[in-house]
Amino acid sequence: xxxxxxxxxxxxxxxxxxxxxxxxxxxxxxxxxxxxxxxxxxxxxxxxxxxxxxxxxxxxxxxxxxxxxxxxxxxxxxxxxxxxxxxxxxxxxxxxxxxxxxxxxxxxxxxxxxxxxxxxxxxxxxxxxxxxxxxxxxxxxxxxxxxxxxxxxxxxxxxxxxxxxxxxxxxxxxxxxxxxxxxxxxxxxxxxxxxxxxxxxxxxxxxxxxxxxxxxxxxxxxxxxxxxxxxxxxxxxxxxxxxxxxxxxxxxxxxxxxxxxxxxxxxxxxxxxxxxxxxxxxxxxxxxxxxxxxxxxxxxxxxxxxxxxxxxxxxxxxxxxxxxxxxxxxxxxxxxxxxxxxxxxxxxxxxxxxxxxxxxxxxxxxxxxxxxxxxxxxxxxxxxxxxxxxx
Amino acid sequence: xxxxxxxxxxxxxxxxxxxxxxxxxxxxxxxxxxxxxxxxxxxxxxxxxxxxxxxxxxxxxxxxxxxxxxxxxxxxxxxxxxxxxxxxxxxxxxxxxxxxxxxxxxxxxxxxxxxxxxxxxxxxxxxxxxxxxxxxxxxxxxxxxxxxxxxxxxxxxxxxxxxxxxxxxxxxxxxxxxxxxxxxxxxxxxxxxxxxxxxxxxxxxxxxxxxxxxxxxxxxxxxxxxxxxxxxxxxxxxxxxxxxxxxxxxxxxxxxxxxxxxxxxxxxxxxxxxxxxxxxxxxxxxxxxxxxxxxxxxxxxxxxxxxxxxxxxx
Numbered sequence: 001x002x003x004x005x006x007x008x009x010x011x012x013x014x015x016x017x018x019x020x021x022x023x024x025x026x027x028x029x030x031x032x033x034x035x036x037x038x039x040x041x042x043x044x045x046x047x048x049x050x051x052x053x054x055x056x057x058x059x060x061x062x063x064x065x066x067x068x069x070x071x072x073x074x075x076x077x078x079x080x081x082x083x084x085x086x087x088x089x090x091x092x093x094x095x096x097x098x099x100x101x102x103x104x105x106x107x108x109x110x111x112x113x114x115x116x117x118x119x120x121x122x123x124x125x126x127x128x129x130x131x132x133x134x135x136x137x138x139x140x141x142x143x144x145x146x147x148x149x150x151x152x153x154x155x156x157x158x159x160x161x162x163x164x165x166x167x168x169x170x171x172x173x174x175x176x177x178x179x180x181x182x183x184x185x186x187x188x189x190x191x192x193x194x195x196x197x198x199x200x201x202x203x204x205x206x207x208x209x210x211x212x213x214x215x216x217x218x219x220x221x222x223x224x225x226x227x228x229x230x231x232x233x234x235x236x237x238x239x240x241x242x243x244x245x246x247x248x249x250x251x252x253x254x255x256x257x258x259x260x261x262x263x264x265x266x267x268x269x270x271x272x273x274x275x276x277x278x279x280x281x282x283x284x285x286x287x288x289x290x291x292x293x294x295x296x297x298x299x300x301x302x303x304x305x306x307x308x309x310x311x312x313x314x315x316x317x318x319x320x321x322x323x324x325x326x327x328x329x330x331x332x333x334x335x336x337x338x339x340x341x342x343x344x345x346x347x348x349x350x351x352x353x354x355x356x357x358x359x360x361x362x363x364x365x366x367x368x369x370x371x372x373x374x375x376x377x378x379x380x381x382x383x384x385x386x387x388x389x390x391x
Numbered sequence: 392x393x394x395x396x397x398x399x400x401x402x403x404x405x406x407x408x409x410x411x412x413x414x415x416x417x418x419x420x421x422x423x424x425x426x427x428x429x430x431x432x433x434x435x436x437x438x439x440x441x442x443x444x445x446x447x448x449x450x451x452x453x454x455x456x457x458x459x460x461x462x463x464x465x466x467x468x469x470x471x472x473x474x475x476x477x478x479x480x481x482x483x484x485x486x487x488x489x490x491x492x493x494x495x496x497x498x499x500x501x502x503x504x505x506x507x508x509x510x511x512x513x514x515x516x517x518x519x520x521x522x523x524x525x526x527x528x529x530x531x532x533x534x535x536x537x538x539x540x541x542x543x544x545x546x547x548x549x550x551x552x553x554x555x556x557x558x559x560x561x562x563x564x565x566x567x568x569x570x571x572x573x574x575x576x577x578x579x580x581x582x583x584x585x586x587x588x589x590x591x592x593x594x595x596x597x598x599x600x601x602x603x604x605x606x607x608x609x610x611x612x613x614x615x616x617x618x619x620x621x622x623x624x625x626x627x628x629x630x631x632x633x634x635x636x637x638x639x640x641x642x643x644x645x646x647x648x649x650x651x652x653x654x655x656x657x658x659x660x661x662x663x664x665x666x667x668x669x670x671x672x673x674x675x676x677x678x679x680x681x682x683x684x685x686x687x688x689x690x691x692x693x694x695x696x697x698x699x700x701x702x703x704x705x
Contacts, residue, residue, distance in 0.1 A: 097504050117480065117502040133500040134476045195500040206497075246498050247470055 004352055008359035018328075019364060025325055026368025027375065029318040033311045034372065035379045040307045042383040044300050050186060051292035053123075055273060056265040058082070058090065058098075058280070058289045067288070068295045070103050071262040073187045074111035078104045078261060082287055084196075085256030087263055095276035096265035097122075102199040103261050107157045107175070110145045113191045114199030114260075122266060125188055129153055130179030133195050136206075136249055137241030139175040140193040143183040153177055156240075157192060159202045173202045174240040185384065200258055201241070201249065208238040208249035265289070329361060433565060436482040438493040439466045439679050441544040442509060444687040445554045446486055449575035450561055453568045457482070458681065466679050467541060470495045484560055488553075490517050492541035509556040510543050517543075518610045540610035542677050547587035549611060554579050586691050590616060593699030600702075603639075603648035603670065605657070608677050621646045627655040636664070643668065650701050673701045 012019045059067040060080035069076035090098040102114035130153030200206040267273040280289040433454045437443040443458035460466040476499045489510030517539040544550040558576040562569040594616040607622035652675045678690045
């Protein structure tokens with residue numbers, strides 16, 4: 001048997017291109033449906049795990065999917081905004097801990113997530129380096145952001161304009177990096193976290209500017225009386241929040257009217273959850289309250305339908321490829337008629353010749369199966385990272 | 392240990408010295424504070440001294456109350472450094488005065504779920520600050536920096552509402568001690584009601600007589616006891632300028648005050664010049680920060696005595 005195996009090996013090694021093509025075909029026939037299934041299952045688990053961990057999401061009426069993708073995965077377009085006063089409304093019911101979120105801006109391609117410290121407790125995020133947010137303008141980076149940008153505590157990141165044509169829009173704000181989060185294996189790794197109020201500074205509704213009452217501001221004052229000071233547009237607005245100018249940052253009007261994109265509502269029990277949902281049932285209600293898991297289940301139903309279709313196509317393509325491979329082997333046997341005759345003439349038994357041919361097929365099949373298993377293993381190991389990079 | 396933290400600890404010890412022994416109703420000695428069985432896990436931070444006093448009286452041995460502002464500043468206009476903000480973040484509860492007090496809260500990050508606005512229950516009774524200045528620049532139009540008067544605790548009934556809110560917050564957070572918290576509240580409420588009746592008696596003689604104030608911080612006191620009060624913006628340790636004296640004399644021509652309330656003892660030259668105008672200085676300490684001597688109640692009692700005596704002499 002050793003001799004037959006050796007001859008089969010030498011044949012495959014000699015016809016290495018043909019062997020490589022056959023092995024690759026077998027590998028892909030097995031790996032494509034299996035790997036796809038693994039990938040879909042992993043993405044399903046990841047999406048549902050984060051959605052399951054987020055009891056309720058409140059946002060302005062509109063697409064629930066957009067709201068969930070923006071608030072949980074920091075993806076998709078910015079949903080319609082709601083007012084910060086709604087946080088107090090939810091808090092006032094006593095049915096849930098409200099965690100406001102404003103996910104609208106970005107810095108160097110990474111989303112800026114404006115929220116409160118409760119978000120870190122809620123998601124179980126821990127600081128790996130530096131401190132948590134303390135002052136207006138502070139930023140805490142997700143692990144991957146810090147890695148990709150090569151930025152750490154003591155350095156800074158600058159918010160990006162929303163559009164290159166947005167000349168009169170939001171000013172870029174230089175934010176001081178005070179901490180980096182531990183790797184969490186979630187979209188939080190890809191985000192830059194700031195205090196909710198800092199996002200309002202980026203938007204320009206909270207700002208700091210040079211003092212208008214001092215003698216140094218005389219050249220900036222257009223008119224002044226005991227109740228009102230009118231300055232010209234040359235008043236310097238600060239683009240970086242420092243210990244020196246921190247005190248000059250101020251809010252205008254009622255903070256309750258300021259924008260946020262969503263509120264994560266964390267009820268203590270099922271009863272509170274039901275009661276809170278009941279508060280948003282009115283047809284006149286301008287807000288929607290959604291359990292993210294319901295939204296993601298609907299999305300995954302669609303994904304699973306597509307998956308089944310894709311796998312069916314892959315299986316059909318695989319079967320045709322397999323048939324082609326069988327044809328290749330059979331044609332190969334016909335082409336090797338003279339070689340088989342020579343083996344018989346030098347004394348090889350019919351069974352030994354059959355064993356050589358069978359060994360060649362077995363080795364190719366085995367190599368294909370092993371490679372497919374390795375690829376599936378790699379998909380299983382790194383699939384979640386691939387999914388995260390795609391989400 | 393940094394200077395900031397050391398300063399904070401000093402302030403805490405000072406505060407405890409003033410508040411210790413709450414069970415006896417005589418919170419005056421540091422020995423009492425150190426000797427009490429405080430639960431080091433239950434920490435409460437406050438943004439001013441009155442709230443710290445109320446919290447210590449109500450929480451007693453079950454909570455450790457911290458008020459980390461340095462002793463020589465007005466906590467309403469204080470800006471804590473980063474380490475102090477970190478200390479606030481470590482608290483189980485942070486008691487806020489509300490009514491726009493402590494603007495620094497707008498520029499720091501604290502856990503919203505641990506903040507308690509102790510004046511939320513009487514938000515509709517906030518008093519607006521008069522003489523708001525607006526400004527405008529660039530295309531944004533007018534900005535108004537309007538605000539509310541924030542020395543709410545000078546009205547003992549509002550102080551009781553603060554205390555009730557603190558009791559509620561402590562009981563929700565540590566329900567196992569609710570009975571003790573209620574006992575502390577009952578004792579504090581009794582003291583504040585006595586203070587209220589004393590103030591009512593002391594100010595009865597005022598009878599809508601014009602009174603001046605060196606700073607616009609007595610709005611709630613005036614509203615509670617119907618005081619006919621007009622304020623200027625003077626500091627006890629800064630001599631008023633020539634134009635400020637002119638403005639004051641103009642005020643006196645319309646509002647003939649013979650008493651002027653001050654947060655602290657003014658400079659001698661200021662007192663003398665006020666005397667020459669027929670205006671008597673009365674120190675009425677708002678007690679926003681830890682007093683050099685005594686505690687919140689003793690400071691308020693001194694205020695009652697000073698005001699009562701000054702009004703009686705008129």
